[in-house]
Amino acid sequence: MDKPANFAGLDRQLLLGNEAIARGAFEAGVKVISSYPGTPSTEITVNAAKYPRIYTEWATNEKVGLEVAYGASLGGGRAMSCMKHVGLNVAADPLFTSSYTGVNGGLVIVVADDPGMHSSQNEQDSRHYARAAKLMMFEPADSQECLDMTRQAFALSEQYDTPVLLRLTTRISHTRTQVTVGEPIEQPRRAYVKDMMKYVMMPGMAIKRHVVIEGRQSQLQKDLDSGLVPGAFTITRKSEKLGILTSGMAYQYVREALPDASIFKLGLVYPLPIEQIRAFAASVERFVIVEELDPFIETEIKAAGIACEGKSLFTLQGEYSLALLNKVFHPETVLDPAYDTSALTPAPGRPPVMCAGCPHKGLFMALNRLKLTVAGDIGCYTLGALAPTNAMDACLCMGASVGMAHGLDQVTDHELARKSVAVIGDSTFLHTGVSSLINSVYNGSTSTVIILDNSITGMTGHQQNAASGLDIHNQPAPELDLEQLCRAIGVRSIYEVDPADIKACVKVIKQAVEEPQVTVIIAKRPCALIPPGIGKKEEVVKLDRDKCTRCQACIKIMCPALLAGPDGYPQIDPNICNACHLCTRVCNFGALKGGNEA
Amino acid sequence: MSQPLSLNIALVGVGGQGTLVAGKLLGTVANLLGLDVKVSEVHGMSQRGGSVITYVRMAETVASPIIEPAQADFILSFEELEALRWAYLLKAGGALLVNNLQIPPATVSTGVAKYPQGIVSELDEKALGQSKVFSFDAQKLADEAGSYRATNVVMLGAMSRLTAIDPDIFAKAIDLVFPEKLRAVNHKAFQSGSDIIKYTCEF
Ligand SMILES: Cc1ncc(C[n+]2csc(CCOP(=O)(O)OP(=O)(O)O)c2C)c(N)n1
Numbered sequence: 001m002d003k004p005a006n007f008a009g010l011d012r013q014l015l016l017g018n019e020a021i022a023r024g025a026f027e028a029g030v031k032v033i034s035s036y037p038g039t040p041s042t043e044i045t046v047n048a049a050k051y052p053r054i055y056t057e058w059a060t061n062e063k064v065g066l067e068v069a070y071g072a073s074l075g076g077g078r079a080m081s082c083m084k085h086v087g088l089n090v091a092a093d094p095l096f097t098s099s100y101t102g103v104n105g106g107l108v109i110v111v112a113d114d115p116g117m118h119s120s121q122n123e124q125d126s127r128h129y130a131r132a133a134k135l136m137m138f139e140p141a142d143s144q145e146c147l148d149m150t151r152q153a154f155a156l157s158e159q160y161d162t163p164v165l166l167r168l169t170t171r172i173s174h175t176r177t178q179v180t181v182g183e184p185i186e187q188p189r190r191a192y193v194k195d196m197m198k199y200v201m202m203p204g205m206a207i208k209r210h211v212v213i214e215g216r217q218s219q220l221q222k223d224l225d226s227g228l229v230p231g232a233f234t235i236t237r238k239s240e241k242l243g244i245l246t247s248g249m250a251y252q253y254v255r256e257a258l259p260d261a262s263i264f265k266l267g268l269v270y271p272l273p274i275e276q277i278r279a280f281a282a283s284v285e286r287f288v289i290v291e292e293l294d295p296f297i298e299t300e301i302k303a304a305g306i307a308c309e310g311k312s313l314f315t316l317q318g319e320y321s322l323a324l325l326n327k328v329f330h331p332e333t334v335l336d337p338a339y340d341t342s343a344l345t346p347a348p349g350r351p352p353v354m355c356a357g358c359p360h361k362g363l364f365m366a367l368n369r370l371k372l373t374v375a376g377d378i379g380c381y382t383l384g385a386l387a388p389t390n391a392m393d394a395c396l397c398m399g400a401s402v403g404m405a406h407g408l409d410q411v412t413d414h415e416l417a418r419k420s421v422a423v424i425g426d427s428t429f430l431h432t433g434v435s436s437l438i439n440s441v442y443n444g445s446t447s448t449v450i451i452l453d454n455s456i457t458g459m460t461g462h463q464q465n466a467a468s469g470l471d472i473h474n475q476p477a478p479e480l481d482l483e484q485l486c487r488a489i490g491v492r493s494i495y496e497v498d499p500a501d502i503k504a505c506v507k508v509i510k511q512a513v514e515e516p517q518v519t520v521i522i523a524k525r526p527c528a529l530i531p532p533g534i535g536k537k538e539e540v541v542k543l544d545r546d547k548c549t550r551c552q553a554c555i556k557i558m559c560p561a562l563l564a565g566p567d568g569y570p571q572i573d574p575n576i577c578n579a580c581h582l583c584t585r586v587c588n589f590g591a592l593k594g595g596n597e598a
Numbered sequence: 599m600s601q602p603l604s605l606n607i608a609l610v611g612v613g614g615q616g617t618l619v620a621g622k623l624l625g626t627v628a629n630l631l632g633l634d635v636k637v638s639e640v641h642g643m644s645q646r647g648g649s650v651i652t653y654v655r656m657a658e659t660v661a662s663p664i665i666e667p668a669q670a671d672f673i674l675s676f677e678e679l680e681a682l683r684w685a686y687l688l689k690a691g692g693a694l695l696v697n698n699l700q701i702p703p704a705t706v707s708t709g710v711a712k713y714p715q716g717i718v719s720e721l722d723e724k725a726l727g728q729s730k731v732f733s734f735d736a737q738k739l740a741d742e743a744g745s746y747r748a749t750n751v752v753m754l755g756a757m758s759r760l761t762a763i764d765p766d767i768f769a770k771a772i773d774l775v776f777p778e779k780l781r782a783v784n785h786k787a788f789q790s791g792s793d794i795i796k797y798t799c800e801f
């Protein structure tokens with residue numbers, strides 16, 4: 001093709017894997033997407049919301065999201081639910097049984113793993129869910145495949161009457177590659193037909209459905225072995241010396257590190273086209289499996305009696321890379337670097353920090369002063385565990401803080417409740433904290449729960465939630481009243497406090513922990529990064545040098561807008577300052593002025 | 599050009615400094631050149647003031663989206679300490695462009711570590727082969743162009759001087775990536791980045 005260099009390429013869009021999945025859903029005629037945010041999956045639903053033809057929503061949690069999508073499928077439309085890997089743990093209950101009932105309209109569940117834990121609390125491998133729930137699972141290797149496989153997944157979901165999983169990893173989700181988009185198809189809604197034997201899963205019906213899904217799986221296996229499932233795999237035959245079985249991002253590293261190897265690339269990572277793989281393995285002298293995280297494919301291959309190498313060569317942890325493959329296959333590779341790294345001064349680490357104006361910081365400074373045991377939860381506020389506040393003792397999974405505080409309370413016969421609190425964000429509280437709070441009240445807990453209500457789901461990039469008063473399109477929505485909700489649950493003692501007012505926080509928390517009943521503190525102040533923000537730019541903090549004693553108390557709060565100057569005086573970066581008043585409140589000399597000092 | 603262009607560019611900085619937009623711009627440039635390209639971004643936790651890197655690889659075909667040690671033709675560092683952190687990615691003969699800005703990380707503000715002194719001269723002195731280090735106050739140039747937020751585009755302008763890519767392609771990419779009202783500032787920022795290298799080279 002002879003294209004003029006300057007104008008070539010405009011037919012190709014540069015899309016994130018996540019954007020390409022949203023596009024694929026649009027092209028597949030998807031009607032409903034219900035998701036809960038979670039890095040690295042969030043941008044799928046954010047981008048799908050830009051297509052007016054698709055109904056999208058933020059669900060309260062992943063279980064709800066999948067159930068909404070399932071209902072839409074039951075009603076005959078194509079539907080999708082997207083989540084991060086740990087989200088599938090929350091949605092596992094509907095997942096397993098939806099495999100039994102199958103679908104009406106196509107149903108696709110997107111799950112994004114995070115090898116290397118860029119933004120996650122664990123490194124679990126979601127492929128195990130495909131085997132456990134007996135579901136097909138696709139794994140794309142770039143953005144074009146994200147789009148194509150999404151379309152494919154919907155077609156196969158309807159053809160085999162099954163929900164289909166689409167598995168991503170962070171590097172696929174968050175890499176832009178070139179995509180040629182297609183035309184959307186017209187996908188008329190299928191008629192809803194009442195079918196108790198198929199959709200009401202009581203033992204009598206489920207026993208029969210189990211027979212059906214085993215039949216479905218063996219039919220699928222036959223079709224795979226005969227090469228009849230489109231997109232399931234591609235084979236590139238080159239050298240007979242080395243054959244690689246791989247999928248997803250690992251495929252890209254293999255392609256670059258081993259340009260001469262024969263490659264069996266999987267599109268479908270469960271179930272596997274075992275007989276095709278057996279023939280491939282027999283055609284090469286050395287057969288190696290390259291897969292990130294667990295030996296999932298390797299275990300299947302070994303169970304089928306096919307000799308292979310895999311995790312004997314590669315790690316179970318983190319992301320793979322070209323360098324890692326070179327180490328195994330070309331240990332003789334020499335680099336020609338610009339620096340002898342061992343001769344350079346080591347660079348001190350740069351962990352993430354709370355933003356300038358973050359409302360969580362004041363509350364955590366209060367917790368730090370009180371030296372309480374803090375049962376933590378997941379969100380921006382988890383950074384409260386780090387310096388300078390160091391005020392979190394445990395963080396497990398979303399919603400866990402409330403139950404943990406109750407457990408600490410009971411195991412010490414209510415003693416520790418005097419010295420401990422749970423902290424939980426607004427989105428996290430609604431996700432899974434509410435049911436735990438019901439449990440605490442019902443079971444006579446004396447624990448204290450602090451809801452950090454910043455009116456947004458912050459950590460994942462500012463998604464609205466049921467308590468923020470806006471929907472996924474930033475349009476007005478019913479705003480859940482957290483205080484009324486807690487009252488309805490049976491909480492008798494509820495306080496509200498401004499988290500930026502450290503002194504008020506200390507006072508309220510001291511009082512709350514002493515109460516012999518479940519107590520809730522709602523620490524309410526919107527995130528500094530969402531409109532309207534905290535302060536106006538004209539109100540950024542200024543230093544009065546005459547009053548400053550260079551005590552550095554303001555520097556110790558570690559605000560990104562406040563740096564220690566070479567002369568010991570604080571320097572305020574007006575571009576970063578969000579005009580909160582935290583630094584003016586810690587200054588004992590009145591040297592910092594401005595902000596909206598209330 | 600007889601050989602098709604092949605470039606590995608690492609954009610490094612502190613979360614929120616604009617490496618994502620710079621990556622998108624470079625991706626668009628590659629697209630306009632008719633090259634294959636991959637742009638690997640960081641979203642999530644590290645965006646909260648952590649160390650971030652965007653990898654851009656363009657060539658006739660690109661497989662892995664990640665730049666490996668000693669593989670980068672260019673590192674554009676939006677902050678000094680981050681230049682030190684990621685310098686190992688640069689290959690001999692590559693160029694390291696550093697914005698003269700120091701943002702002390704939390705480890706420094708809490709006194710756990712010290713911010714290394716003289717980073718730029720150290721990087722300059724210890725560079726092997728024909729590798730080059732360029733440093734300038736990109737934020738000031740961006741401010742002068744109309745907004746400190748255009749620091750990323752000043753950096754790209756500087757880099758463009760050191761490549762064979764036609765500046766018009768960059769101009770076109772700026773028009774494609776930015777909304778109307780931000781274009782003028784970014785064209786200006788690009789030009790002043792480009793000029794600063796011109797003058798530096800003439801020293
Ligand atoms: C089961 C599960 N789903 C999603 C996530 C991703 N995630 C981490 S924190 C968070 C929400 C945080 O929002 P909020 O509780 O309001 O706190 P904020 O970040 O606003 O302070 C989400 C969705 C997760 N870790 N686990």
